Amino acid sequence: MTRCRWTREVEHWIDGERGDPAAVEKHVAACEPCAAYLADLDRVRQGVQIAAVREAITDAQLPAFMEGIRERLEPPARRHRGFWALASLSAAALVVALLAFSLLTGGPQEVLATEIESFNTELEGATVTSYLSEDGTATVWVTVPAEGTP
């Protein structure tokens, strides 16, 4: 690039520091290298201004912003996670229910057979016994003598 002796004046002028603005402006209008240099300086200044702009996040944008961060930090959710969570909770509920049942009922009850506690007869001469038949039927057996039937 061809440099003009007005180059420093152009730099000061664009920075608004000092010099004779009218004279510099008049020179730039007539000097092609200074006009090109001024254009370059202007592009650099605009670029710096753009880079210097601070990004601001409004309240409305904050949830989306945080969600974006969360997505990058957390591993992707596994498929069927909801099903297994539900299954786990249901199993836990079943265990608690069985425990409650056990506590409330005093545990599984032993299956008890029929028992004959007592027996008697008022028939004269008759006797009574009890036994358990082979099929498990409790039986009360009255033996009545022929002459004992009233």
Next chain:
Amino acid sequence: MNLIALLIAAATLIAAPGDKEAKTVTVRMVAVHASSTGQKTKQFGSGTEEVRSALSDLNFDTYKLVKSATANAPYGKETQIPIDATYTLYVTPVSKDAGYRIKVEVRIAMPDRRSGGKSVNAVTTTAVVAQNSKFKLRGLPLDQGELVVVLSVKE
């Protein structure tokens, strides 16, 4: 949602049948006339099917239904079930134990001709009966055979 299911399950368990005392007991009676008539195989009359297993230990060859009946018997109250012209069954449910067995007092009464027809207890027994099981009273004379009364009780 799971918490609600848990609460429902707990409420169901708390309201388990064992905690509620039913006020009546269903008594099922099948009275059979057992006799020996010279049959080569045991003959069971109509209506005795439900008690055949309970009769399996008897050495008679012919079984005929005398009467079958179902009655609701309140706890603490004697319920009368006529068997035939001679015998009458009386059942009094007393209580239910922790094993769901029902304690019953049972008697079969008959008139005593020698005392002017006054009722006499031919047999009296107290039994603790498992639900869905049967027990029987046998040996009372009936028409050249004997009376067999098969009973079951349940709430």
